[in-house]
Amino acid sequence: LQxxxxxxxxxxxxxxxxxxxxxxxxxxxxxxxxVKGKTVDQALDIKNTQIAEELALPPVKIHCSILAEDAIKAAVADYKKKRGE
Structure with missing residues (x-):
């Protein structure tokens, strides 16, 4: 995620x-x-459970929503690292 x-x-x-x-x-x-229109800290509030619920993912696909949440965390961490935070 960029x-x-x-x-x-x-x-x-x-x-x-x-x-x-x-x-x-x-x-x-x-x-x-x-994430568009949110601050980077607000974006971190998005949880995989919200993603799974919105997409009605079956239990065997929950890991896909976890990957998306992890991607948000990685993108924000990269942004903060580049800013020296």
Whole structure:
């Protein structure tokens, strides 16, 4: 997951690259829409359970929503690291 953040710390855009099943792609796509307009800290509040519920993922596909949540955390961590936070 890649995020574009403005000077105020608000995510203006997000893009993803996922190699996986339809559930993984859908989870990543949903996350890109949900994080836009949020601050980086607000984006961290998005949980895999919310993603799974929104997409009505079956129990065997819950790991796809976990990957999407982990991608948010990684993108925010990378952003903060580059800013020296």
């Amino acid at each position: 995020i574009k953040v403005n000077k105020e710390g608000v995510i203006e855009d997000a893009k993803f690259k996922t190699y996986g099943c339809g559930s993984a792609i859908a989870s990543s796509s949903l996350v890109t829409e949900w």
